[in-house]
Amino acid sequence: MTDYDVLRVFCGPTGGYGNELGVVRNGSLLPGPDDRQELAAKLGFSETVFVDDPERGVIDIYTPTSRLPFAGHPCVGTAWLLDVPELVTPAGEVGTRLDGEFTWIEARAEWAPPRILRQYPSAAEVTALEIPPPGEWIYAWAWEDEAAGRIRARAFPGRNDGIDEDEATGAAALLLTDRLGRALNITQGMGSQILTAPQPHGWVEVGGRVVLER
16 A cells, blocks of 8 residues: 555644545655546545645645545645645646644635535534435535624535545635635534635635644
């Protein structure tokens, strides 16, 4: 088995929760897409990152079943691990910065895969949702405190690949921020925290805490 790190990205205030991420620091060990896809499926994380150039921040992202040009929590986690000023993805160059306990990326909404952003009347209804059948990638959300920009959310990829619910989803948070046009403080899944802020010229910042699990 190829060596890899496991991070948790978008952890809660006490360091718990967060979405697991696999990072293969030496991507040259598995240069072919078929081998990378096979390892991503075997590891079973919602995303696995292959680092092709650690100094320039060139990365390649896979779910258990497909390759992604961009994804939020893989970029936040890899930015923390590599500590580089930018990441180079197939979608474009992702700006990064570390600010105290938070790691931030800057990306564009059009880079994110399509999501159904489904608003519910209350946070309690989002918490009580059953996992929907596969077929649609659904980001369920509701205001906890609209004046403060606090949101309750859950994410259901619907890919039928063993990931029924995504604990923390940066790309969906980016899309929601772009739609609402305001900074957000999102509690997702069991207790993960995602912070976002719209930037000039169509850019959005997405930030969160990252810990090295193993």
